[in-house]
Amino acid sequence: xxxxxxxxxxxxxxxxxxxxxxxxxxxxxxxxxxxxxxxxxxxxxxxxxxxxxxxxxxxxxxxxxxxxxxxxxxxxxxxxxxxxxxxxxxxxxxxxxxxxxxxxxxxxxxxxxxxxxxxxxxxxxxxxxxxxxxxxxxxxxxxxxxxxxxxxxxxxxxxxxxxxxxxxxxxxxxxxxxxxxxxxxxxxxxxxxxxxxxxxxxxxxxxxxxxxxxxxxxxxxxxxxxxxxxxxxxxxxxxxxxxxxxxxxxxxxxxxxxxxxxxxxxxxxxxxxxxxxx
Ligand code: C2E
Ligand code: CA
Ligand code: CA
Ligand code: CA
Numbered sequence: 001x002x003x004x005x006x007x008x009x010x011x012x013x014x015x016x017x018x019x020x021x022x023x024x025x026x027x028x029x030x031x032x033x034x035x036x037x038x039x040x041x042x043x044x045x046x047x048x049x050x051x052x053x054x055x056x057x058x059x060x061x062x063x064x065x066x067x068x069x070x071x072x073x074x075x076x077x078x079x080x081x082x083x084x085x086x087x088x089x090x091x092x093x094x095x096x097x098x099x100x101x102x103x104x105x106x107x108x109x110x111x112x113x114x115x116x117x118x119x120x121x122x123x124x125x126x127x128x129x130x131x132x133x134x135x136x137x138x139x140x141x142x143x144x145x146x147x148x149x150x151x152x153x154x155x156x157x158x159x160x161x162x163x164x165x166x167x168x169x170x171x172x173x174x175x176x177x178x179x180x181x182x183x184x185x186x187x188x189x190x191x192x193x194x195x196x197x198x199x200x201x202x203x204x205x206x207x208x209x210x211x212x213x214x215x216x217x218x219x220x221x222x223x224x225x226x227x228x229x230x231x232x233x234x235x236x237x238x239x240x241x242x243x244x245x246x247x248x249x250x251x252x253x254x255x256x257x258x259x260x261x262x263x264x265x266x267x268x269x270x271x272x273x274x275x276x277x278x
Contacts, residue, residue, distance in 0.1 A: 040064075055253060103269075175196055200235060
């Protein structure tokens, strides 16, 4: 029995070890990757459910690692978040999004671009000032930038979150609650923050067609969110039936593979050009 226990312990230990090695390698590679072209952004459009036309974009980070191939954000962002490199990462994402926004504006296209914000960013006292400094380098309206923040982040420290989000909101930034419904907070709680948008988590979208309870929950959430003046975005829509039902339940906009997977800048420009001057 003791031998079995030791075996188990060593298995867990070696698992932890490989995980640690992976994290160590990731982090030492990440430093350079941010500046050598391995890391870049893809953008996924947000679609108006009534017109089925694009009304916004979300920037999503990608990493083409030379030996580990494509590493998903879920595999490296949690590690990066444990270090100070998360600040450089978010600032770089912001910069790249502003550059793309500028490129679009020059072509006569104006759609808000959303970027994802980490806990460590929000609770860093220099965050707002550093972001403002970057924004000033570009001639872009803050209303064309949306910050996506999960409800879990807000709940960690509501007082500080409110202060910093108020600064961004007063400047004119849009603020979205990402993955809404996953973190057990209520809209009543969310209402104290200067929010413009609620993004309904894919967890609900996935089961909406087959689960009547989910339909009730989503309907109630949408009704209340709209009464509070928020735009409701449905995440992860993969089929027409789901899009239609979400529209019927009152959802205003959606993202998902049905409409478009995250794509590079050139493909997006071609895509967005189809909708110009219509
Ligand atoms: P998220 O912010 O909830 O982003 C949505 C994720 O769902 C993206 O995965 C997107 O590609 C994926 N998705 C979109 N439509 C569909 C669909 O119809 N079906 C399915 N199954 N998935 C869909 P991705 O790009 O792998 O990003 C995963 C997470 O990594 C993001 O979740 C976000 O939390 C984080 N992330 C991505 N980019 C950044 C970034 O620049 N900064 C930070 N801090 N986090 C990021
Ligand atoms: Ca997001
Ligand atoms: Ca999300
Ligand atoms: Ca998510």
